[in-house]
Amino acid sequence: MMATDFTPVASLLGGALIGASAVMLMAAKGRIAGVSGITVRLLPPYSDSEFAGRLAFILGIVVAPLVVLLVTGTAPVPTIETGPALLVLAGLLVGFGSVWGNGCTSGHGVCGLSRLSVRSLVATLTFMATAMATVFLTRHVF
Amino acid sequence: MSVLVQFAIGLVFGLGLVIAGMSNPAKVLNFLDLAAIPSGGWDPSLAFVMAGAIAVTFIGFRLVLRRPQPIFGGTFHLPSATEIDARIVLGPAIFGVGWGLAGFCPGPAFTALTTGGSAAAFFIVAMLLGMSGARWLANRPSALLPATPHA
Known part of the structure; x- marks a missing residue:
């Protein structure tokens, strides 16, 4: 496993930008900036005509590293140490669980907690706990 | 605009x-x-x-x-739901296991699509499949499952 530096200032600043984005989406469209909720609504069947806007929001996230590359000359390269089989399993679980539980880190963890939603608090504590337990098992037991 | x-x-x-x-x-x-x-x-x-x-x-x-x-x-x-039902615990519990396996949740996975190579693409395709599966299951008429489709 790769060691990473503790980056309190950059992380607080980045977090504030994520929050600003959530506030702007609420102001502009009246929608919760939940990435899993926006993503699943890109898949058929469609219940409204907001497809283009949702796709644009996700594309904005996708191109962000390229904008960083253009501005700073270097793009941050993610360290992915998980093998292909486990990555696919992880993707299935993340996709299924986020839709089954109506939200992910952004929808429940940021927007929901900011709205003081008890459901989002339950969801956030639950996924933090199972994620920490999973990392403990994969790194320290198996 | x-x-x-x-x-x-x-x-x-x-x-x-x-x-x-x-x-x-x-x-x-x-x-x-x-x-x-x-x-x-x-x-x-x-x-x-x-x-x-x-x-x-x-x-x-x-x-x-x-x-x-x-x-x-x-x-x-x-969101108007306030009920603490099985889904609001089970869904995030499953999500957390996946998050802990790879370190990716949906937003970061999308940022890795341009810089993370095929690994990020694998994850995203699987994630979309998992999302479709959950929505199909949620919208399926069944006495065993909650009738209200949230997703």
Whole structure:
């Protein structure tokens, strides 16, 4: 496993930008900036005509590293140490669980907690706990 | 116009993730690894991301929701469910296991699509399949499952 530096200032600043984005989406469209909720609504069947806007929001996230590359000359390269089989399993679980539980880190963890939603608090504590337990098992037991 | 604005808002979201270091799953996994605290390998950065995001959103939502309606019209779509049912525990429990396996949740996975190579693409395709599966199951008429489709 790769060691990473503790980056309190950059992380607080980045977090504030994520929050600003959530506030702007609420102001502009009246929608919760939940990435899993926006993503699943890109898949058929469609219940409204907001497809283009949702796709644009996700594309904005996708191109962000390229904008960083253009501005700073270097793009941050993610360290992915998980093998292909486990990555696919992880993707299935993340996709299924986020839709089954109506939200992910952004929808429940940021927007929901900011709205003081008890459901989002339950969801956030639950996924933090199972994620920490999973990392403990994969790194320290198996 | 609305679509362009949503692209820009998504871009701010993605820049936030990248600046925060959350586009790197290693950083996420090192946060989730509480057993690494004694050895100094724990990276508390993710807690600062959440703190920064919630501080801005907590205040910002209150200001925005005083307005009569969103800038581009329509109404504010706020989740109305308050019930603590099995789904609100089971879904996040499953999500957390996947998050802990790879260090990717949906937003960071999208930022890794351009820089993370085929691994990120594998994850995203699987994630979309999992989302479709959950929605299919949620919308399936069955006495065993909650009848209200949320997703």
